[in-house]
Amino acid sequence: MTAARELLVETGSDSAVTLRAIARKVGIAPPSIYAHFDTPDQIVEAVVTDTRSLLVRQLETARAGAEGARERLLADCHAYLAFGAEQPKLYAVLFSRPRLRGSSITEERIDQAVRQLAPIVGEPIASQLAPAEAFSILLRDVADAMDEGTSRAEDALATATALWAALHGLILLRAHIPRFPWPPPGPLEEEIISRLAFPLGPAPR
Template sequence: MTTRRRARSPRGSGEILAEEIIEAAGELLVENGEDTAMSIRAVANRVGVTPPSIYLHFADKEALLDAVCARYFERLDDEMAAASEGVDDAFERALSQGMAYVRFAVATPVLYRVAFGKPTPEGHPSKVDEVLAASAYSRFVATVTELADLGVFDPAEIADIVLEFWAAAHGIASLMLAKPGLAWGDDFARAESMLTAMFLGRAALGTGDGSDPTAVRGRLRALREGVN
């Protein structure tokens, strides 16, 4: 691949070039399906600059990959924000956010795998982790906190419930990507059913003697027998 000629950037346009570099790196990831094909030289060719120009903005390939992942999480948060807009009921908003997470992941499989494939050493969160914590994760926290304020969840369990809900959405998305031929239904019906069941089940465990699974099963059995 040859380097395309690029006009000299005007003074103060370094941020614009950095954005172009991040976009080009993301495009290469999507086109090739893995990060091994995203070299500094390949990105420079895509943008139309020389490799040294890339290093003015990113120390190395790993730093550029981190920037791509951070941008991905920002866009994920945008999708979750759009799904939350106008949804006054906090429970429905939580489901909307979870489904937005799943839909975005399935629509962007390569970037999703790359972004979540970077391990985080315990006690040493990266810039990418900080972006995720300040975006999609904090959105889950805000919604679950609102539900706790309404008495749906125990305020002491907010962090645990957020983690469980996030894990459920992440697991569903990962399974949909790995096994798209399973019976997911039209418009992700199965995924929505799973998230609904998880959230309602978690709420049931926090009511009355719900902390005892045996008691919960007994109440459910009594309800079914009453219906029959």
């Protein structure tokens, strides 16, 4: 799987991940790979699943040291952007193919996510969102910031979705148009996050 990940990082394309290419990179015969995976698609799916888990761990680590909902939400956003900036090609592969049939998230974690999200969006939508761990973290922290009074956003799901779309778009645009005269990362990120997550500043006490 390491060889497949390296091919994805080098090329930015899952079509480059073939059994022959992996075997050549590892220095083994292609048939040897069949002991672990049946098709190249299975290998790519394993890498994508592992990368999604890595993204979630990075978000959880960033927010663990934050005090208060506003700080957790800011930590989420900056960690998400940092992940995309550090691994732009691997990040792009996460969204380059249809959603995986399976998921690495356990049933226990899905049930926990549903319980956490249901009060925010209702159980039917919570059940749909639960496997999307990174987005679920973002949504929970938007809702917490609203409850805390540090965000005047009116709809947690709409705000989290807009914020995710903006972060995702910024990552891809930076990667695909590097010669654009981008403003310094810090102020630009703060502008995007503040306008979407904290419109009009904190709610009055």
